[in-house]
Amino acid sequence: xxxxxxxxxxxxxxxxxxxxxxxxxxxxxxxxxxxxxxxxxxxxxxxxxxxxxxxxxxxxxxxxxxxxxxxxxxxxxxxxxxxxxxxxxxxxxxxxxxxxxxxxxxxxxxxxxxxxxxxxxxxxxxxxxxxxxxxxxxxxxxxxxxxxxxxxxxxxxxxxxxxxxxxxxxxxxxxxxxxxxxxxxxxxxxxxxxxxxxxxxxxxxxxxxxxxxxxxxxxxxxxxxxxxxxxxx
Amino acid sequence: xxxxxxxxxxxxxxxxxxxxxxxxxxxxxxxxxxxxxxxxxxxxxxxxxxxxxxxxxxxxxxxxxxxxxxxxxxxxxxxxxxxxxxxxxxxxxxxxxxxxxxxxxxxxxxxxxxxxxxxxxxxxxxxxxxxxxxxxxxxxxxxxxxxxxxxxxxxxxxxxxxxxx
Ligand code: SF4
Numbered sequence: 037x038x039x040x041x042x043x044x045x046x047x048x049x050x051x052x053x054x055x056x057x058x059x060x061x062x063x064x065x066x067x068x069x070x071x072x073x074x075x076x077x078x079x080x081x082x083x084x085x086x087x088x089x090x091x092x093x094x095x096x097x098x099x100x101x102x103x104x105x106x107x108x109x110x111x112x113x114x115x116x117x118x119x120x121x122x123x124x125x126x127x128x129x130x131x132x133x134x135x136x137x138x139x140x141x142x143x144x145x146x147x148x149x150x151x152x153x154x155x156x157x158x159x160x161x162x163x164x165x166x167x168x169x170x171x172x173x174x175x176x177x178x179x180x181x182x183x184x185x186x187x188x189x190x191x192x193x194x195x196x197x198x199x200x201x202x203x204x205x206x207x208x209x210x211x212x213x214x215x216x217x218x219x220x221x222x223x224x225x226x227x228x229x230x231x232x233x234x235x236x237x238x239x240x241x242x243x244x245x246x247x248x249x250x251x252x253x254x255x256x257x258x259x260x261x262x263x264x265x266x267x268x269x
Numbered sequence: 270x271x272x273x274x275x276x277x278x279x280x281x282x283x284x285x286x287x288x289x290x291x292x293x294x295x296x297x298x299x300x301x302x303x304x305x306x307x308x309x310x311x312x313x314x315x316x317x318x319x320x321x322x323x324x325x326x327x328x329x330x331x332x333x334x335x336x337x338x339x340x341x342x343x344x345x346x347x348x349x350x351x352x353x354x355x356x357x358x359x360x361x362x363x364x365x366x367x368x369x370x371x372x373x374x375x376x377x378x379x380x381x382x383x384x385x386x387x388x389x390x391x392x393x394x395x396x397x398x399x400x401x402x403x404x405x406x407x408x409x410x411x412x413x414x415x416x417x418x419x420x421x422x423x424x425x426x427x428x429x430x431x432x433x434x
Contacts, residue, residue: 132428137429173379174434176376190379200387201387
């Protein structure tokens with residue numbers, strides 16, 4: 037069973053609240069870097085909400101762009117990995133990251149045009165009782181490895197396993213990454229592009245669609261819907 | 270070249286012996302709060318593994334039975350044995366039994382029991398000798414090569430991301 041998972045982010049709906057970032061950190065056992073480390077550019081987040089200011093006449097508006105890994109079809113990060121720790125998953129069409137294969141050259145992070153890869157500079161500590169909040173479906177990464185958004189692969193796995201056990205196909209909306217699930221205005225749409233009936237397949241036909249840095253030819257799976265103009269926007 | 274002295278030879282062989290002993294010892298039975306015997310349950314009384322490890326075909330972990338499950342039989346069976354009395358004591362005090370873990374995979378291995386059980390892999394493939402053990406014992410080392418061999422033989426995925434997420 038093959039899939040092509042994709043994500044669409046509706047910038048018209050995104051309010052920049054940051055709930056997706058919190059959900060991602062909680063779901064994926066991402067350690068907190070702290071202020072000092074973040075100041076050195078070592079912020080540990082798989083998903084960030086980039087903010088841009090836009091001047092419109094008298095007013096200045098903020099535009100929020102949630103940026104997870106784009107899961108590029110032609111990923112610049114994959115071709116530079118010397119140990120094949122990041123590669124293209126043929127079954128799911130995802131940009132896979134195998135943590136215990138990574139030797140920490142950080143070349144992938146240098147080559148990623150979207151700067152969404154993060155590096156574990158320090159062994160993360162979850163002091164009691166914080167260790168109780170760790171997600172058991174996912175490994176706790178050690179120091180010296182690269183990591184990044186995986187579209188919540190553990191949830192995709194779980195969905196696939198349930199579907200196999202019940203002898204059916206995955207239903208649309210059954211698999212949902214933590215960010216999409218938690219987004220209050222529902223700005224993140226996730227699904228399987230190979231399913232012609234799915235919400236994501238309908239969304240990618242929207243005329244507002246655009247891709248970040250499309251000219252680079254990375255063919256990202258994460259796409260965006262443009263902010264519309266009009267009263268109250 | 271000078272021949273090694275007899276003392277050195279003895280010391281070396283003792284060291285080798287200690288190494289072997291240590292590796293064998295790692296397969297020894299782990300002491301448990303209640304002396305539970307897999308042999309009596311599985312071999313003698315022919316109870317299916319999944320009667321007690323009831324999640325093996327449903328979830329990632331096979332699960333250890335709650336005290337309630339033990340008591341569902343032992344309220345009437347062999348109630349006079351000292352080990353069963355211990356279980357009854359836990360039951361009366363409404364306390365769980367803290368079994369010591371015997372089999373554990375590293376954190377970076379994603380191993381769902383249900384996938385193996387539903388694919389028809391017998392429990393004893395990975396837990397050989399468990400049916401005859403007085404207690405719980407792990408006789409097989411889970412090395413990646415061993416897992417891969419089995420996956421290759423069965424023609425299932427050997428993609429890194431299948432097991433390492
Ligand atoms: S967005 Fe960056 S990390 Fe993600 S697949 Fe593309 S190049 Fe790789």
